[in-house]
Amino acid sequence: MDVIDRDSELTVFGLPAEQGRWLLIPLGMTILLCLGSVYSWSIFRKPLENELNISATESLLPYTVALVFYAALMPIAGCCIPRIGTRIMTAIGGIVVGLGYILSSFTTHIGMIVLTYGVIAGTGVGIAYGVPMAVVARWFPDKKGLAVGLTIIGFGLSPLIAAPVANYLIGRYSVRLTLRILGITFTAIILGIAIAMKLPPQDWCPRRIAVPVSTIIPSYPTHLLRSQSFYGLWVCYAIGTLIGLSAIGISSPVGEEMIDINPRLAASSVSLFALFNGVSRPLFGWLSDRFKPHYVAILSYTLILIACVLMANAQKGQIATYVIAFCLFWFCLGGWLAMAPAITLRFFNPDRYVQNYGIVFTAYGTGALIGTLVTGRIRDWFGTYVYVFYLMALLAIIGIVVANLMLKRSDRLYSQ
The missing domain is CATH 1.20.1250.20 (MFS general substrate transporter like domains)
Incomplete structure (x- = not known):
């Protein structure tokens, strides 16, 4: 070395x-x-x-x-x-x-x-x-x-x-x-x-980075849209944001209708949820550096499943259940907003990161649009938000399956 x-x-x-x-x-x-x-x-x-x-x-x-x-x-x-x-x-x-x-x-x-x-x-x-x-x-x-x-x-x-x-x-x-x-x-x-937003010289690395004498370079997919990893990431990101943004949209009304808490308390609790949304971003970014992405994705979906089970069985007056569940929802949404760019950097050519992540980010827009429309419809059809959490649980299970099968990249390397 x-x-x-x-x-x-x-x-x-x-x-x-x-x-x-x-x-x-x-x-x-x-x-x-x-x-x-x-x-x-x-x-x-x-x-x-x-x-x-x-x-x-x-x-x-x-x-x-x-x-x-x-x-x-x-x-x-x-x-x-x-x-x-x-x-x-x-x-x-x-x-x-x-x-x-x-x-x-x-x-x-x-x-x-x-x-x-x-x-x-x-x-x-x-x-x-x-x-x-x-x-x-x-x-x-x-x-x-x-x-x-x-x-x-x-x-x-x-x-x-x-x-x-x-x-x-x-x-x-x-x-x-x-x-x-x-x-x-x-x-x-x-x-x-x-003025400060300037890129470093090409292939710059911090000082005293130990590398082999023969530089090892990872092979990246030539075409993003032809890569199975892209579709795995896109679907997982769409599911994560759909669930998270849906939860954000119904945070206060769920607290008022299902738990029967004071409207002012329901509104102020959103600040706590937002804090969890922010804290999770560096944490999930760090996890994405340390572990295989599909493991981190499965962790987030497991936390979502726990939150769904809590809310599907929540009764009036169970404020702690509501707070814990929605802290987890917001926490996982923040996690996906850090995971998706980190995984994009890891799976695909970093030199084309902005272009690649722009395409991956369409999953966010899709999740936002579908999530806000579907949750309102479910509330109108059934007269309660409880069935929203059954749908979220189903999506989280689908996310676990997709992550396990498709959120992986080839670890082949070639020498230069």
Whole structure:
């Protein structure tokens, strides 16, 4: 084994690259925190309903459209980043997100808000979302899952920070001025950090990484869509997000209807759930580095099954059962949002990570769309949410089978 010193001269923020690269994680986290504010739309809904005299369904449209455009722009942005560059792509995304918020503050019709917030801001999120993870993954070839998991915490925890700030600003000023302030702030922050979103030199590794004299290079599938591993990952990711996003959507109403807890307590418990959603991301990223991905996927589905059993048998007044079950649901959703990029890096060519993950991310959009539609239908058909958990349990079992059979890659290596 030879020990190669690869970064004796390279520096990041004036520090040796091996040390300075750690500063990219909080910077990427901050970008994702700004982008994740899209999940705080509920704070704006009631003031806009009163001001524009619109229904609850209409006030939900900007958020729904934003999620659709966010998911749709991910694969497109992934193909553009290699040509445009990570720093310019981050700046474009930040400007578009900020523009969406600022234009929303001047609109007086819900249709225009759907366009400005849903289409424009959602597009900006999709453009910039993948860049911090791509940059961090390239700077941490030795800790990809952990580094990506830490970075993506920003997106998951954003509502815990953005929602209270937005609520305070709305109370102090107005909903429109709040949108304007947030738009300007997000643009300034993302533009400032965009300068740092630079990839390392090709094939860069931390210093003193022991490698064999004859370099061993893993063989990756030539075509993503022809790989069984891709379809295994896509199905598993879709199931994980379908269950997780469905649980997020029904967290408060399930607490009120099935457990009969106070509406204010049901709403405040969401903050606890969001904390579990954020904490799970670096943990599952770290697990994805250490263990075979299908084992980690099976672990997440097993936790989901436990949560489903708890809720399927829950009785009124069993607050602890409700809290534990939904902490597990949110925990596993955060886990999949870290696992999917980590597994994409592990199974497929890291040099094409942004393009590859953009395609894999379509599973998220599919899971989000199906999950929100199906859970509402089940509640309408049966008059209770309890049957939702039977469906989730069935999907988790299917996920275990798919993960065991298809969420694997060939470990063949070739020498160069």
